[in-house]
Amino acid sequence: MMDPLKRLRLIKYAILQTTIGPSLICDLFVFIYFIRHWRKEILRKPQNHVIACLLTASFIQKITDSPFTLYYLRWGIVVQETYMFCAIWNWLHYSLTCVNLHLLTWCCIERHLFIFHSQMMKKKYCLTLFHYIPLITCSLYTPFFYIRYIFFPPKCVNVWYYTIILCVAPCYIYTDKFLNSFDWLFHYGMPILIIIFVNVFLFCRIISQKVKRQQRIQWNRQKRMIIQLVFISLLYLIFMAPGVIVGVIQILWTRDF
Known part of the structure; x- marks a missing residue:
């Protein structure tokens, strides 16, 4: 009889294997669309920059982190049983996951600016301050953070286990309660x-503006941005929120949850 843990691992492998291929194909089609309509969709529409960054970060994660995960789920052991490989895999996984999450967070905030303050966002200094700087920060902050604390942990030494996904986790998660909580x-x-x-607030604000009619907002033109934001946000929340909630409960209350 197959070990229940192995059965669960193989089920996860089958799900990931059957979804990642179509996902990569969709990414390629979107990349091709952006390249063919570069001037229209990227140069003239800064609101699409964060979507392009999200797509790029997600694509990089699928071709780097995901193959390592697939290998582990299939065989029950990591690709390379070395210290450096485990450190790099952890760095890729945590960095790219956070980059995606932070880019989406800023995308939600930025949509308010482009929808309700579109004239302001046409000014160069506003575009730099509220668009380009946050994009760069979201893309670079966590990779540098995890370089510091995965490759050069200040209070511990990483010990990796090659028969556990991600080789367990960076040592600061177990030894530095403050840093782990942060x-x-x-x-x-x-x-x-x-x-x-932000999504709930956006919905309420749209209803309020439509009822009061205090501002002239071209809703047909903004509808695409709103639908795009809600769809992407729901996808991320469905797949990421449960794990995050469990992690926060383990930190604040009990590790046995």
Whole structure:
């Protein structure tokens, strides 16, 4: 009889294997569309920049982190049983996951600016301050954070186990309660809450504006941005929120949850 843990691992492998291929194909089609309509969709529409960054970060994760995960789920052991491989895999996984989450968080906030303050966002200094700087920060902050604490942990030494996914986890998660709490709450918990709050607030604001008619907003032109944001946010929340909630509960209350 097959071990229940092995059966669960193979089920996860089958699900990931059957979904990642179509996902990559969809990514390629979107890349081709952006390349063919570069001037129209990228140069003239800065609101699409964050979507392009999200797509790029997600694509990089699928071709780097995901193959390592697939190999482990299939065989029950990591691709290379070395210290450096486990450190790099952890860095890729945590960095790219956070980059995607933080880009989506900023996308939610930025949509408010492009929908309700479109004239302001046409000014160069506003576009730099509220568009380009946040994009760069969201893309670079967590990769540098995890380089520091995965490759050069200040208070511990990483011990990797090659028969566990991600070789377990960076040592600071187990030895530095403050840093672990900061990591989960600031990098995962807070972005999830912001995404939920901002989307609810956006919906309420749209209803309010439509009822009061205090502002002339071209709703037909903005409808695409709103639908796009809600769809992407729901996808991320469905797949990421449960894990984040469990992690936060383990940090704040009990590790046995």
